[in-house]
Structures are given as C-alpha cells and as structure tokens.
Amino acid sequence: MPSRTLIRAGFLTLALALLALFGASLARAAADDEEVRATLAQLRDADFDGKTELIEKLVTLNHSRVAAILQALSDSRLYFQEDPERIVIGSGDGAEIAIEDAVSGEALGQAGKRGLDRITANNRLRSLIENRLAGLGLASADPQQRKAAVEAFLRNPDPVGAAPLRARLEVETDTGIKELLALALALADLASDDATVRAKAATALGGQMQTEIRGPLTRMAAEDSDPAAREAARIALTRTEFRLQMLGWAETLFFGLSLGSVLILAAIGLAVTFGVMGVINMAHGELMMLGAYTTWLVQQWLPVNWSLPVAVPLAFLVAALVGIAIERGIIRFLYGRPLETLLATFGVSLILQQAVRSIFSPLNRSVASPDWMSGTILLGPLEVTLNRLVIVGFCIAVFAVLWLALQRTRLGLEVRAVAQNRAMARAMGVRSARVDALTFGLGSGIAGVAGVALSQLTNVGPNLGQSYIVDSFMVVVFGGVGNLWGTLVAGLSLGVANKLLEPWSGAVLAKILVLVFLILFIQKRPRGLFPQRGRAAEV
Amino acid sequence: MRLPPWLLSDRAGLVLLAVLALIGVGVPILNLWVPPDHPLHLTAYTVTLLGKYLCYALLAVAVDLVWGYMGILSLGHAAFFGLGGYCFGMYLMRQIGTRGVYGDPMLPDFMVFLNWQELPWYWHGFDLFWFAALMVLVVPGLLAFVFGWFAFRSRVSGVYLSIITQALTYALMLAFFRNEMGFGGNNGLTDFKDVLGYPIHADGTRVVLFVLSALALAGGYLACRWLVSTRMGRVLVAIRDSEDRARFLGYRVERVKALVFTFSAMLAGVAGALYVPQVGIINPGEFAPLNSIEAVIWVAVGGRGTLVGAVVGAVLVNYAKSWLTGALPEVWLFALGGLFVAVTLLLPHGLIGLLRRRREATA
Numbered sequence: 001m002p003s004r005t006l007i008r009a010g011f012l013t014l015a016l017a018l019l020a021l022f023g024a025s026l027a028r029a030a031a032d033d034e035e036v037r038a039t040l041a042q043l044r045d046a047d048f049d050g051k052t053e054l055i056e057k058l059v060t061l062n063h064s065r066v067a068a069i070l071q072a073l074s075d076s077r078l079y080f081q082e083d084p085e086r087i088v089i090g091s092g093d094g095a096e097i098a099i100e101d102a103v104s105g106e107a108l109g110q111a112g113k114r115g116l117d118r119i120t121a122n123n124r125l126r127s128l129i130e131n132r133l134a135g136l137g138l139a140s141a142d143p144q145q146r147k148a149a150v151e152a153f154l155r156n157p158d159p160v161g162a163a164p165l166r167a168r169l170e171v172e173t174d175t176g177i178k179e180l181l182a183l184a185l186a187l188a189d190l191a192s193d194d195a196t197v198r199a200k201a202a203t204a205l206g207g208q209m210q211t212e213i214r215g216p217l218t219r220m221a222a223e224d225s226d227p228a229a230r231e232a233a234r235i236a237l238t239r240t241e242f243r244l245q246m247l248g249w250a251e252t253l254f255f256g257l258s259l260g261s262v263l264i265l266a267a268i269g270l271a272v273t274f275g276v277m278g279v280i281n282m283a284h285g286e287l288m289m290l291g292a293y294t295t296w297l298v299q300q301w302l303p304v305n306w307s308l309p310v311a312v313p314l315a316f317l318v319a320a321l322v323g324i325a326i327e328r329g330i331i332r333f334l335y336g337r338p339l340e341t342l343l344a345t346f347g348v349s350l351i352l353q354q355a356v357r358s359i360f361s362p363l364n365r366s367v368a369s370p371d372w373m374s375g376t377i378l379l380g381p382l383e384v385t386l387n388r389l390v391i392v393g394f395c396i397a398v399f400a401v402l403w404l405a406l407q408r409t410r411l412g413l414e415v416r417a418v419a420q421n422r423a424m425a426r427a428m429g430v431r432s433a434r435v436d437a438l439t440f441g442l443g444s445g446i447a448g449v450a451g452v453a454l455s456q457l458t459n460v461g462p463n464l465g466q467s468y469i470v471d472s473f474m475v476v477v478f479g480g481v482g483n484l485w486g487t488l489v490a491g492l493s494l495g496v497a498n499k500l501l502e503p504w505s506g507a508v509l510a511k512i513l514v515l516v517f518l519i520l521f522i523q524k525r526p527r528g529l530f531p532q533r534g535r536a537a538e539v
Numbered sequence: 540m541r542l543p544p545w546l547l548s549d550r551a552g553l554v555l556l557a558v559l560a561l562i563g564v565g566v567p568i569l570n571l572w573v574p575p576d577h578p579l580h581l582t583a584y585t586v587t588l589l590g591k592y593l594c595y596a597l598l599a600v601a602v603d604l605v606w607g608y609m610g611i612l613s614l615g616h617a618a619f620f621g622l623g624g625y626c627f628g629m630y631l632m633r634q635i636g637t638r639g640v641y642g643d644p645m646l647p648d649f650m651v652f653l654n655w656q657e658l659p660w661y662w663h664g665f666d667l668f669w670f671a672a673l674m675v676l677v678v679p680g681l682l683a684f685v686f687g688w689f690a691f692r693s694r695v696s697g698v699y700l701s702i703i704t705q706a707l708t709y710a711l712m713l714a715f716f717r718n719e720m721g722f723g724g725n726n727g728l729t730d731f732k733d734v735l736g737y738p739i740h741a742d743g744t745r746v747v748l749f750v751l752s753a754l755a756l757a758g759g760y761l762a763c764r765w766l767v768s769t770r771m772g773r774v775l776v777a778i779r780d781s782e783d784r785a786r787f788l789g790y791r792v793e794r795v796k797a798l799v800f801t802f803s804a805m806l807a808g809v810a811g812a813l814y815v816p817q818v819g820i821i822n823p824g825e826f827a828p829l830n831s832i833e834a835v836i837w838v839a840v841g842g843r844g845t846l847v848g849a850v851v852g853a854v855l856v857n858y859a860k861s862w863l864t865g866a867l868p869e870v871w872l873f874a875l876g877g878l879f880v881a882v883t884l885l886l887p888h889g890l891i892g893l894l895r896r897r898r899e900a901t902a
Contacts, residue, residue, distance in 0.1 A: 280698050333884055338698045339612045340883040343839060346832055347879020354872035470709045470828065473702045508713050515710040519703050523689040526699060 033103045036063045040087040040102060043073075043119050044080045051125055059132045067136050069102050074129040078102065079116040090116065130156050135164040143174050150180045154187060154212050162188035183208060190216050195226035202229065206236030207243050209381070214240060250382050252499050258388040260495020261395035262457065264488060265450035266468045267475035268399060271487040272443035273323075274476055276406075276419045277436065279331055280342040283349035284472065285465025286356075287323060287444045291315035291451020292460040293356060296365045305370040308452065315448035322352075323444020327437050335436075349465065357462045364461035373456065391453050398449060403484055405442070415439045419482065474518050480528030490529060494518075545768035551847040551891065552764055556757055562589070563753040567746045583742050586749050588861065590817045592854045593752035597759050597810035599837045599849035601803040604763045606835065607844030608772065609799055610779030611696075615704030616807050617830035618711050619679035623808025624821040625715075626678055628728035629662060630671030631739070631816060635732050648730070649723045659721045668735060675812040676805045683804030684797060691793035691800075696782065705828050712826035727822025734816050745817070752813045756850070759806050763846055766802070775799060836875070839882045842889025851890060 039061065043054055055073075058066050072078040072089040079099070081088050088099040088108060096110045121129070130152055137149030146168075153165060162185055169181045182204065189201035202220060205213050217240070221233035266288060273281045281287075294315040299307045326348055334341045373387045406412035414435045417425040426432050454464065475494060479486030494514060501510035525531070546552065566589060569581040598620050605611045632647045641651040645658055664670040686707065690700060718724035737744045766772050774795055777785040786792045815821045824830075833856075841852025856878070863871040886893060 280701075330880055330884065339701065340887070342612070342698060342701060343832075343835065344880050344883040347836075347876040347883075350872045350876030350879065352876075354869070354876065357872075358869055470702075470706055474706060477699060477702060508717055512710045512713050515706050515713075519686075519706055519710070520689075522695055522699060522703050523693045526693055526695045 033063075036061055036065065036069075036103050037087070040069070043078075043087070044117065048122055048125060051121070052128060055125065055128060055132065059135065063103075065103055065105060067133060068105070070129045070133055072102070073119060073121050074126045076118060076121060078119045080119060081111065082115050082117065087119075088116070127156050138164055138168045143177060146172075146174070146177050147180065150177060150184050153184045154180070154210070157184065157187045157191075157212075157216075183213070187213060187216065190220060195224075195229045198224065198226070199229040199232035202233040202236045206239035209240060209244055209247070247381055252503070253496060254379075254382065254384055254388075256496030256499035257492065258392055258495070259498055260492035261392045262454065263471060263475050263495050264491030265391075265395050265398060265453050266447075267472040267479075267487055267491055268402060268484070269443040269446035269450060270472050270476045271479070271482075271484055272402070272446065273440055274473070275482040275484070275487070276415060277439050277443075278338065278419075278481075279335075279440065280338055280345065281326075281331075281440075281443070282342055282346040282469065283326065283352060283465075284444075284447050285467075285469040286349045286352035287319040287447035287465070288451035288454060288468060289356060289460075289462065289465040290319050290322060290352070291448030292367065292455035292464055293360060293365070293451075294318050294448065295452045295455040296360075296367050296460055299368060304368045305372065308370060308373075308456075311452050312449055315452045316445040317448075319448025319451070320441040320445030323447075324437050324441040326444070327440035331440065332433070332436065349469075353462045353465070360462075362462055364459040367455040367460050369456055387456050391456065394453055398446065399484070399488060402442075402446060406484070411435070411438060411442075415442075470515075474515070477522060477528055478518055480530035483528070483530045486528055486530035543765075545765060546761070549764060551845070552760065555760065555847050555850060559753050559757045563750050563757075566749060570746055571742060583745055586742075586745050587817050590745070590749040590752045591814060592857050593749070593756050594810045594814040594817070595834070595837065595857050596850040596853040597752070597756045597813075598807050598834050599841070599853035600756070600759050600763055600846055601806035601810065602834050603838045603841075603843055603846055603849035604766070604806070605800055605803045606838060607846070607849070608767050608775045608779060609796060610782075611796070611800065612698075612701045612835065613704045613800075613803075614701045614828060614831045614835065615708040616804070616834055617828075618704075618708035618826055619683060619804040619807035620811035620814070620830075620834075621708075621711070621715075621821070621823075621825035622679045622682065623675045623811030624815040624825060625722060625728065625811075626665070626671055626674040626808070627812035628731075628815045628821040629665040629722075630668060631731040631734060632728050633662075633666035634734065635730065638732050639730070647723070647728075649718075649726065650721070653718055655721075662721065672812075675808050679804040679808035679811075680801050684801040687797040687800035688793070691796040694793075705831065708826050708831055709828055712823050712828075715823035715826060723822070725822070727820060727824075728815075729820040729822075731816065731819055739816055739819070748813065748817050752817070755809055755813055759809070760846060760850070762802075763806075766799070767846070771795060771799075833875070836879055836882065838889075840878065840886075840889055842891030842893075845889070845891045848889045848891035855890075 036058070039054055039057055043051060046054055055070065058070065068089065069078065069087075077090050079088050079090050080086075081099070087102040088111070089102050090097040090099050090111075092098050095113055097113060097116075099108045099111045099116075100106060101108055134149040134152035134156075137145050137152070150165070165181055165185055165188070169178065169185065172178045172181060186201040186204040189197050190205070192198050192201070198220070202217060205217060208214070214237070217233050217237050221230055221237055224230045224233060266285075269287070270281065270284050273279050273284070292315075295307065295311040298311040298314060302310055326345065330344050330348065331341055334344060369387055373390050376383050376385050377389065378384075379389075406415060414425070414430045415438075417428070417430055418432050418435045418439075422432055425435075451464070454460075454468075458464065471494075475491045476487055478494065479488070479490030497517075498510050498514050501513055504510075505513065522528075566581060566586060569579055570583065570586050573580045598616060601619075602613060602616050605613055605616075635647065637644050639648040639651075641648055643651050646655060650658070665674070686704075690703065695703065714720055715722050715727075716725060722728065731739050733739050734744065734748075737747075767775065774785065774790050777788075777790070778792055778795065782792055811821075811825070834853075837852040837856045838849045839852070840856055841848030841850065843849075856875075859874065860871060863874055882889065888895075
C-alpha cells in the first residue's frame with residue numbers, strides 16, 4: 001500500500017531528523033554503543049516475544065540510533081551480517097544493497113544479499129514499533145514532530161505506551177498538542193481494567209469524529225461488561241453523532257452557498273437587463289455560453305494557470321459587445337413591447353447556439369482548471385473543494401463591483417435615472433439611447449464573466465446557456481425585479497433550499513420542488529421578495 | 540342551410556374550412572385508391588407528416604386564442620400538448636397487452652424492466668378508450684385551470700406569466716424524465732400496436748387518424764372563431780387591450796381568463812392526443828421549453844389574433860422545418876432564429892396581416 005510506505009518513509013525522515021536533535025540537545029549522556037550492540041546481537045535468535053522485550057529494552061536505552069534501528073526493523077531492512085559479524089541497515093533493491101552500521105550509522109558500501117540474514121518482524125511488532133517511535137518523537141523540540149508522534153499513537157493506541165504520553169502531558173506547553181495528548185491518553189484508557197477509568201475516558205472522547213476514536217467507542221457501547229461504562233460510551237457517541245450531523249449540515253450549507261453563487265452569477269446580469277431595464281433577454285444564457293467559450297479559446301493560447309485572469313476581462317468584452325449589438329440591432333426597436341422582445345431575443349439565442357455549434361462543433365469542450373483552483377482545503381473541520389470556494393468568492397466580487405458600478409459611477413447614476421423615469425432623465429440631459437446600449441452591454445458582459453465561472457464547473461457546450469435560463473429568470477423574479485440585493489438573497493436561498501432538499505428527494509425532484517415552490521410563490525407575491533415601491537413599479 | 544353570421548363574415552376561415560374539407564377527402568383518395576406507381580400517389584409517410592402538421596396547427600390555434608385574443612403569451616402550451624399526448628399514449632400502451640417484449644399482461648415493458656410489481660394507481664382506467672379520451676381533455680384542462688386560476692387571480696401577467704408558464708413546462712419535463720414517475724422516463728411511451736383494435740401502422744388507420752386530425756382542426760377552429768365572436772370574445776379583446784379598464788368596467792377578468800386558458804389547454808391536449816398515434820412515440824422532450832416557443836412563433840409568422848394565421852404559420856414553418864432539417868440541417872436553427880427576429884421586427888401582424896394590408900391598399 002503506497003500510503004503505508006509513505007507513512008513509513010515519513011517516519012524514517014522524522015527519525016533521522018530526531019537523530020541530529022538528540023545528539024545535540026539531550027542533557028542526559030547517551031548510552032554507550034556497546035550496550036546497544038549487545039542488545040541487537042540477541043535480536044537475531046530471539047522469537048517474537050523475545051524481540052518484543054528487546055525492543056522495549058532498546059527504547060529505554062535512549063541511544064541516538066534507536067529510532068533508525070527500530071524503523072529499519074519495522075521495514076524489514078535490518079540485517080545480521082555474517083562476515084564480519086555485525087548488525088547493519090540495508091537500503092535499495094537487488095542482489096547488492098548499500099549497507100550502513102546499525103549503531104554508528106557509518107556507511108559500509110555495498111554487500112551481497114547472500115551474506116546478509118534479515119531480522120524478521122511481524123505486524124504486531126510493527127505496531128509496537130510505531131507506537132514506541134511515537135514515544136521517542138514526543139521528546140522532540142519541534143512541535144510538528146511532537147504532534148505527529150501523538151497522532152501516530154492515536155492511530156495505534158496501546159496502554160503500555162501511554163506512559164511517555166502521560167509524562168509528556170505534564171510538561172507540554174503547546175495547547176493544541178496538550179489536547180491531542182489528552183485524547184490519546186483517554187483512548188489508551190478505554191482499554192483500562194478499571195470500569196470507572198474507562199467510563200471517564202469515554203466521556204472525554206465524546207464528540208471526537210476520527211474513526212480511530214469512534215471505532216473503539218462503538219465497540220465499548222455494545223460490548224463493555226460494565227453498564228455504567230457502556231452508558232458513558234453511548235452518551236459519548238451521541239455527542240459524536242451530533243457533531244457529525246452538524247458537520248453534515250455545514251457541508252450542505254456550503255454546497256448550497258456554492259450552488260447559490262452560481263445561480264447569482266447567472267442571474268445578476270439578468271437583474272441588470274431585466275430588472276433595471278425591463279428587457280427580457282432570452283439570449284442571456286447564450287451570452288454566458290460565449291463567456292465559457294472565450295475561456296476555452298484563451299486556454300488554447302495561454303497556459304492554464306494564467307488563463308482565467310485573462311479570460312475574465314476578455315469574456316466580459318466579448319459578451320458585452322455581442323450584447324450591445326443585440327440591443328442596437330433588435331431590442332431598441334421593441335422597447336415597450338416586452339413579449340416581442342422575448343421572442344426576438346429567443347431567436348437570437350437560437351442563432352448564437354447554432355453559430356457555436358457550426359464553429360466549434362456540437363461536442364462539449366473541456367476547459368481545464370488551473371492548479372490553484374484544484375484540490376481541497378480545510379475550513380475548520382470542513383473539507384471544501386477549492387474551485388467551489390473560489391467561485392463563491394468570485395460571485396461576491398462580481399456582485400460588489402456591479403453594485404459599486406451602479407451606485408458610485410456616472411454611468412450607474414444615469415442607468416438608475418433612466419430606469420426610474422426615462423422622460424425626466426432625458427430632460428436632464430441624459431442620452432437615454434446610449435445609456436440603454438451601455439446598460440445592456442453591462443448586463444451582457446456580466447453574463448460573459450459568469451460563463452467563465454461556469455466553465456470551471458460544468459461542460460462547455462452549445463447547450464450550456466439553455467440549462468440556466470429558466471433558473472436565472474426564477475432567481476430574478478423571486479428576488480424582485482430591479483433589486484440587486486433581492487437577486488443576491490434569492491440566489492442564495494434557492495441554492496441552499498435545493499441542496500437541503502437533495503438528500504431527501506434526489507437532485508431532479510429537488511429542482512422540480514423548488515420550481516413548483518417558485519411558481520406558487522409568484523402567484524402569492526407577483527413582485528418578488530423585495531418589490532419595487534412607488535409608481536415606477538406599476539408600469 | 541344558412542351559415543351563422545359570425546362564420547359568414549369570416550372569409551379566410553371559410554377558405555380554411557374548404558381547404559381542410561378538400562384535403563380531408565383528397566388525401567385518403569390519393570393514398571388509398573391511387574395505385575402506388577401513379578405520380579399522384581401519396582405515401583403513408585406523407586400522410587403521417589400532413590397529419591402531424593394538422594396537429595401542430597391545432598396547437599397553434601390554441602396558442603393564438605390566448606395570445607392573439609387575450610394577450611397571454613404562454614410559453615408552456617407544449618405542456619398541455621404533451622399531457623394530452625401522454626394520456627392517449629397510456630391508452631395505447633395498455634392496448635399492447637401481452638405483445639410487449641416481456642409479454643406481461645398488465646405491466647408495460649418499461650415497468651417490468653424497472654421491476655415494478657403492479658400498475659400504479661394513476662394508470663388504472665387507461666385501458667378504456669372513453670376514459671383515456673376524457674382524460675385527454677381533463678388532465679390538461681385541470682392543470683390549466685388550477686394554474687390559471689391562481690395566476691390570474693393574483694394578477695400575474697405579461698412577461699411574468701410567460702416565465703412561469705415556461706417554468707411549468709420545464710418542471711414537467713424534468714419530472715417526466717424521472718423513471719419513478721411511471722411514464723417510461725427518458726424513452727417515454729412507444730412501441731404502440733393498435734388503436735381501438737385497428738393496427739396502428741396500417742394505411743387505413745393512418746388515413747383515419749389524418750381525417751380525424753383534419754376534423755379536430757376544423758372543429759377547434761370553429762369553436763375558437765365562435766368564441767371570439769361572442770360577447771365573451773369581445774371581453775377577451777378588451778382584456779388584451781387594457782386589462783385594468785376591463786376590470787373597472789366590472790368584468791370578472793380572472794374568471795374569463797381562467798376559462799379561456801383552460802379551453803385552450805384542452806384544445807392543445809386534443810392536438811397532442813392525435814399527434815401521438817401518428818408519430819408513434821411520446822417522450823419528455825415534448826415538454827421542452829423550445830417546443831412551446833416554437834408554437835408561439837408559428838402563430839407570430841401567420842399573424843396573431845387571426846386564428847387562420849395560426850394554421851397557416853404552423854403548416855408553413857413546419858414544412859420549412861421538415862425540408863431544411865433534411866436538406867441543410869445546419870441551417871435550420873439559423874433560419875428559425877432569424878424568423879423570430881424578422882417576424883417581430885418586420886412582420887408584427889404576420890403573413891395574414893401582410894395580405895390584409897395589401898388588399899386594403901388595392902381596394
């Protein structure tokens with residue numbers, strides 16, 4: 001198993017690192033080499049019980065090479081060389097391997113495997129060694145190594161090996177390691193003969209989510225001879241279950257937030273074109289698709305890691321230009337006729353879809369994720385995929401920029417003025433036609449930017465836009481037309497609601513239920529969660 | 540026999556009815572009694588294709604009634620069409636009996652495949668023709684009534700209504716894609732064998748279905764034409780032109796709307812029910828939002844608020860679709876998209892509007 005070898009290799013390096021530290025910092029005089037040699041010499045002929053005793057003895061010798069020797073024994077790399085007679089540590093494969101003296105660590109060149117007699121170990125010995133090595137690591141000055149040592153003990157607890165832990169707990173200063181030590185000791189105490197000690201240990205372990213702890217607790221809750229201890233274990237397990245459940249909820253919440261931010265990204269451009277301008281743009285999804293394809297094109301020219309920062313402004317530009325073209329070419333002739341606008345833009349969406357199909361082929365294109373967006377990250381006890389986290393952050397950023405653009409810039413002021421009262425705005429010298437084109441460009445550009453984000457989550461194909469159009473309209477209508485904050489709230493709550501329903505009903509049914517809820521909701525509150533007030537709302 | 544005045548003044552409608560009568564008689568003759576090697580012979584494929592167009596035309600009439608006369612742009616009429624189709628498809632499924640792949644006397648093949656033990660309750664009764672035929676009207680009608688009643692009562696109108704009708708059909712599509720729904724999931728209902736005891740693929744049956752489609756279209760057209768000529772029809776137009784004014788004048792706007800919407804949904808259901816035996820399959824793809832919007836564009840091309848235009852548009856656009864998807868499949872979506880744009884920008888009153896204007900100009 002690769003993970004196992006990895007752990008071993010890790011321990012070897014750890015042990016070697018310890019060597020240097022031991023040599024430099026140990027106050028107590030090291031045991032002399034001869035005593036170690038004498039102990040090692042008995043290893044060869046000892047049976048496994050004998051070896052166990054010898055290992056325990058080696059540990060007490062407090063010699064700088066003990067860690068390396070034990071690791072080698074555990075890895076089956078400890079040999080008895082017959083001529084000259086000595087114990088060596090081998091490394092490498094093949095008939096000839098490199099050897100070094102077990103006690104001094106001096107390199108001894110190559111040796112044929114024939115002259116070497118392997119000192120065998122079994123799994124019981126190996127776990128004993130891991131445990132004892134952990135004990136040795138406890139004395140390290142490096143908190144990281146102490147922590148690793150305690151964690152190793154947690155994986156492989158043993159009441160006998162708990163003594164050094166208890167000693168360490170007295171002097172440990174690092175609070176994190178202290179807590180870990182307490183856990184490890186409690187875990188060791190679960191095997192105690194005293195039922196009250198067991199019960200106390202179980203109580204201390206309640207709420208810990210590691211499987212190494214849950215396993216023994218579950219066994220204890222079922223099998224312990226003492227009823228009080230059983231009860232303690234049971235209560236501890238309920239606490240653990242509760243925490244696991246909370247973690248599950250947190251995870252669902254995060255998934256919901258991530259879906260919600262995708263919905264917001266898809267809908268926020270619509271919130272501008274539909275919400276602020278009152279124009280139904282059925283080609284909105286296709287503008288997102290253009291953004292996603294722009295990302296793909298950029299990746300053909302630039303290395304993946306650099307592509308996204310370039311793709312975002314480029315996608316904005318591409319989608320905005322197409323949007324302005326749609327506005328100037330079609331929509332401006334249809335102001336005041338929303339149903340016709342709907343049909344015409346739907347036609348545009350069909351044309352854009354087919355154009356992409358003809359130019360890029362009807363097959364999906366795969367857009368790669370940059371390294372800095374792949375993998376997972378720990379948020380407290382919660383493990384989250386990085387790309388979803390980035391998209392949540394990206395959504396917040398886009399929202400903030402859009403909000404600032406509408407509230408703090410000249411264009412934003414004009415946009416809001418035209419949205420509220422076109423005639424008055426014109427009278428005040430706002431060129432409303434120009435504002436219309438730019439507003440539509442802004443909304444379309446944001447759709448393009450959303451497409452960049454979507455390209456990191458789903459397949460990029462000609463149908464990308466279609467799958468989001470109904471959802472995004474729902475978000476805008478649910479939030480209340482003409483209200484960016486409403487869009488934010490609506491997107492998030494729909495995302496979370498979807499994910500909350502999913503485990504209970506399945507993904508498709510969850511979506512249907514949300515849609516049905518929305519249809520009912522609009523019947524009840526046709527103007528959405530946060531309706532616009534005043535005369536403008538009645539138009 | 541004297542024609543009622545509402546029909547007598549409808550010259551275009553009379554032409555349409557005459558054409559329907561002509562093809563209703565002509566097509567069977569050309570298919571059944573003209574020998575296959577004769578140049579005028581119509582193949583079974585053509586008959587089915589024409590029958591399909593007629594079903595689409597009936598759907599378009601239903602859309603025109605609510606959009607052209609009542610101002611409700613429904614982007615979900617394909618949902619009613621599909622529901623009608625599913626109801627009749629269920630009847631056809633039950634007629635298969637033991638002739639399915641698995642030969643189960645009760646369960647359709649896909650249920651055996653899913654390891655279901657008994658027929659779901661909502662499948663009961665669909666082995667009876669009259670029950671299925673009733674459901675073709677009731678199911679779409681009921682959905683439209685409930686949906687319309689709530690929507691119109693809370694004064695959801697304009698684009699909001701369009702969007703939630705689209706959401707409705709979208710939700711139905713997702714639902715019918717689920718195997719657990721018991722409607723065959725992805726594959727839908729297919730492999731039909733016979734209808735009322737007649738083999739469904741026989742030429743005679745196809746011709747009868749075609750004639751029935753023509754009759755249904757003629758009946759649907761007459762019903763709508765009559766409806767819009769009544770006092771209620773005038774209220775409809777009043778609602779379309781100014782809903783608030785109609786309400787202030789004392790009309791119960793939401794009742795009228797819900798009623799007409801329901802009637803239109805029933806027409807769409809009938810169209811779907813006639814469509815399914817002719818094409819031989821119904822699957823959740825029929826609920827796709829695009830289908831509803833395509834039906835709207837047929838009406839727009841022909842000219843909304845004319846009823847005849849809806850028929851003309853449906854037949855023309857679908858003919859173009861059959862031809863283009865065969866000859867130049869790449870071009871079809873460009874053409875359809877272009878049609879949407881061109882019709883809304885250049886032909887707001889459709890082809891019929893164009894003809895009328897020309898006649899007025901010459902007169």
